[in-house]
Amino acid sequence: MIGAAEEVRLKQIFAELFELDPSTIDGTTSIDNVERWDSLQHISMIVSVEQEFGVRFSEEEMAELLNYERVRATLARKLA
Amino acid sequence: MGRWREDDVVADELLAWVREKPTVSRYLAAARELRVKTPSERRRVRIAMLRNFTVEPLEAYLCVKGASAGIAVDVRVGGYDTAMRDSLMTESWLFDYQPDVVIIALSLEVLAPTFFNRFLTLSAIEASEVAQQVASSIRQMVSSIRARTTATLAIHNFALPGRPLEGLLETTSMTSLTNRIRSLNQELVALASGMRDVFIVDFERLAERAPVDARNWLMARAPFTPAILEELSDVYARILRARAGSSRKVLVLDCDGTIWGGIIGEDGISGIRLGEAYPGSAYVGLQEAALNLSKRGVLLALCSANNEADVDEVFDHHPSMVLRKSDLSAKRVNWADKATNLRAIASDLNVGLDSLVFVDDDPHQCEMVRTMLPAVLVVELPPEPTAYRAAIESLDCFDAAGLTDEDRRRVELYKNAQAREAARESFSSLDDYYRSLEMVAEVGRIDEITATRMAQLTQKTNQFNLTTRRYTAEQLLALARRSGVEILSIRVRDRFGDAGLVGVSIIAPGADDGEAEIDTLLLSCRVLGRGVEDVLLHATARQAKELGYRSLRGTYVPTARNQAVATFYPDRGFHPQAEGDTSWMVTLGQVELAVPAWFATISFPSNLSIGAVTG
Numbered sequence: 001m002i003g004a005a006e007e008v009r010l011k012q013i014f015a016e017l018f019e020l021d022p023s024t025i026d027g028t029t030s031i032d033n034v035e036r037w038d039s040l041q042h043i044s045m046i047v048s049v050e051q052e053f054g055v056r057f058s059e060e061e062m063a064e065l066l067n068y069e070r071v072r073a074t075l076a077r078k079l080a
Numbered sequence: 081m082g083r084w085r086e087d088d089v090v091a092d093e094l095l096a097w098v099r100e101k102p103t104v105s106r107y108l109a110a111a112r113e114l115r116v117k118t119p120s121e122r123r124r125v126r127i128a129m130l131r132n133f134t135v136e137p138l139e140a141y142l143c144v145k146g147a148s149a150g151i152a153v154d155v156r157v158g159g160y161d162t163a164m165r166d167s168l169m170t171e172s173w174l175f176d177y178q179p180d181v182v183i184i185a186l187s188l189e190v191l192a193p194t195f196f197n198r199f200l201t202l203s204a205i206e207a208s209e210v211a212q213q214v215a216s217s218i219r220q221m222v223s224s225i226r227a228r229t230t231a232t233l234a235i236h237n238f239a240l241p242g243r244p245l246e247g248l249l250e251t252t253s254m255t256s257l258t259n260r261i262r263s264l265n266q267e268l269v270a271l272a273s274g275m276r277d278v279f280i281v282d283f284e285r286l287a288e289r290a291p292v293d294a295r296n297w298l299m300a301r302a303p304f305t306p307a308i309l310e311e312l313s314d315v316y317a318r319i320l321r322a323r324a325g326s327s328r329k330v331l332v333l334d335c336d337g338t339i340w341g342g343i344i345g346e347d348g349i350s351g352i353r354l355g356e357a358y359p360g361s362a363y364v365g366l367q368e369a370a371l372n373l374s375k376r377g378v379l380l381a382l383c384s385a386n387n388e389a390d391v392d393e394v395f396d397h398h399p400s401m402v403l404r405k406s407d408l409s410a411k412r413v414n415w416a417d418k419a420t421n422l423r424a425i426a427s428d429l430n431v432g433l434d435s436l437v438f439v440d441d442d443p444h445q446c447e448m449v450r451t452m453l454p455a456v457l458v459v460e461l462p463p464e465p466t467a468y469r470a471a472i473e474s475l476d477c478f479d480a481a482g483l484t485d486e487d488r489r490r491v492e493l494y495k496n497a498q499a500r501e502a503a504r505e506s507f508s509s510l511d512d513y514y515r516s517l518e519m520v521a522e523v524g525r526i527d528e529i530t531a532t533r534m535a536q537l538t539q540k541t542n543q544f545n546l547t548t549r550r551y552t553a554e555q556l557l558a559l560a561r562r563s564g565v566e567i568l569s570i571r572v573r574d575r576f577g578d579a580g581l582v583g584v585s586i587i588a589p590g591a592d593d594g595e596a597e598i599d600t601l602l603l604s605c606r607v608l609g610r611g612v613e614d615v616l617l618h619a620t621a622r623q624a625k626e627l628g629y630r631s632l633r634g635t636y637v638p639t640a641r642n643q644a645v646a647t648f649y650p651d652r653g654f655h656p657q658a659e660g661d662t663s664w665m666v667t668l669g670q671v672e673l674a675v676p677a678w679f680a681t682i683s684f685p686s687n688l689s690i691g692a693v694t695g
Contacts (some may be wrong), residue, residue: 009591012105012106014104016106016109017105019112043134043296044104044108044136048103052103052105062295
């Protein structure tokens with residue numbers, strides 16, 4: 001599970017990178033519907049989440065982190 | 081688009097917000113916001129990046145670090161495979177953009193993949209050919225950019241292979257990949273050292289401290305970890321600062337606990353810690369680092385709460401002192417507070433507080449100076465003296481765009497100034513005193529040799545500077561080639577020594593036909609108040625007339641530092657053009673622009689001769 005505090009931090013990263021209002025970030029937020037989420041920002045997002053939470057995503061995980069929900073769930077698994 | 085922060089956030093808060101937690105996402109968000117917030121009237125420094133891999137988050141770091149140094153930047157990044165084409169073709173975005181700085185960041189792995197990745201499949205001859213091709217490509221890029229722009233160049237050197245390919249032979253064999261890349265990097269040094277305003281970004285050393293992330297490299301061609309981004313953008317910011325001339329000039333040292341261990345007033349000369357053995361060796365280390373800085377042209381000063389006689393005794397008699405009194409350009413050893421003393425030191429040396437770096441081991445003193453004199457850079461020494469040397473050597477605020485003879489001799493120049501001051505006190509009239517100096521002024525035209533120093537003066541001079549226009553050497557030389565433009569320098573010496581090249585004036589075509597405009601008129605503060613400015617103005621007017629101009633316009637552009645010259649032109653008979661205007665005119669030949677009578681000799685460039693002294 002991911003705690004409320006962690007979720008706030010995660011949403012903040014998305015907000016900063018993709019210029020979003022944190023309250024609008026939810027399970028539907030994905031690379032398909034966020035204008036600023038392109039392949040360049042994608043790698044920045046991964047590095048930022050890793051930096052913030054001190055984790056490292058595997059190559060396999062990297063390919064799947066294409067929406068907020070997936071990032072949240074993968075991070076939750078790593079922090080468990 | 082939603083908001084991620086309130087609208088009214090000011091740039092300073094934004095920078096503090098990034099410093100508080102320097103993450104990739106904060107840099108990106110802050111850079112985006114800074115682009116919006118920077119007032120459009122301030123011209124941004126245009127930075128072009130030629131690259132062959134993903135550099136993108138770096139652009140945001142550069143933007144934020146630039147802003148922290150007070151420099152607004154605009155960054156454009158070229159395509160992945162177009163660096164060569166962009167710099168070699170006349171019709172390219174690079175030249176349309178008119179960059180102030182061009183960063184060439186090329187990965188050898190992309191530039192010469194076989195060389196880097198399958199090195200051992202190449203014969204020695206093949207490998208040598210590839211290395212030569214790489215070096216020659218970079219030379220071509222540099223010379224093409226140089227021919228078409230006046231931009232400062234920052235060229236990345238190449239990272240060594242992450243691991244040796246040939247085991248122990250890697251370091252032994254001249255033809256190993258490691259040594260091939262090292263020689264390639266040496267070639268870049270040779271290229272840069274022969275040119276002005278070219279810097280090598282030491283990516284070789286950087287990549288070793290902060291290795292590339294193989295996963296990000298292979299999956300996204302993005303080699304940079306947050307650690308590299310930080311370090312690399314620090315180097316870029318240093319180059320921007322050096323280019324802008326915002327380097328500091330004076331290292332002010334505390335005594336007790338800083339240049340020696342213990343307290344001289346209590347421990348006495350035999351009790352303080354200073355010498356070959358630890359812990360005295362740590363303090364020797366700090367002094368050696370300071371001495372090296374002084375050889376780069378940084379002035380050293382002392383600021384200590386002590387009895388002056390006690391401190392003098394150490395300087396005169398302690399066998400392990402590295403620094404000598406003659407290495408110091410200013411000294412305040414007394415019981416006044418450090419803020420007062422630092423102000424006095426700045427005034428002694430005729431520099432602003434923003435030129436000072438203050439080094440002290442005492443956190444309270446440091447905090448006091450930080451609070452009272454925010455313009456001074458405070459270096460609070462770490463608790464362990466063994467780390468002192470590194471604390472001094474890590475200072476990145478003394479970079480100059482190029483080291484000139486004047487830099488190397490600056491300490492000596494200040495010595496001469498002190499002797500001159502002493503002589504001044506023995507004369508009753510100022511005129512007699514000036515005559516006794518036997519001053520010689522030489523006016524000359526800009527050339528390849530003097531351009532670096534002249535550019536440095538445009539970058540660094542704040543007080544006696546009528547327009548405060550900053551130029552690089554390349555820009556000056558390019559400007560000098562235009563028709564109707566003349567760039568003059570003035571050198572001054574007297575019986576106390578040679579002050580070197582101390583003034584610059586630039587004549588450019590004005591708005592109206594027959595009118596010349598004084599684009600720049602400046603004088604180093606070390607020769608102020610001796611009439612050198614009148615010689616320079618006189619020469620400027622003569623040369624303008626020589627070029628066929630009928631009138632000369634002088635403009636004063638006010639800044640925070642140049643109020644002293646606000647009435648320079650009207651004081652010398654220039655006429656105002658309109659009420660409240662800050663530009664003035666003279667008709668050449670009508671007003672006498674006199675040179676002071678106390679100069680022993682004044683010489684002008686060949687087509688100018690001293691004669692009837694009129695404008």
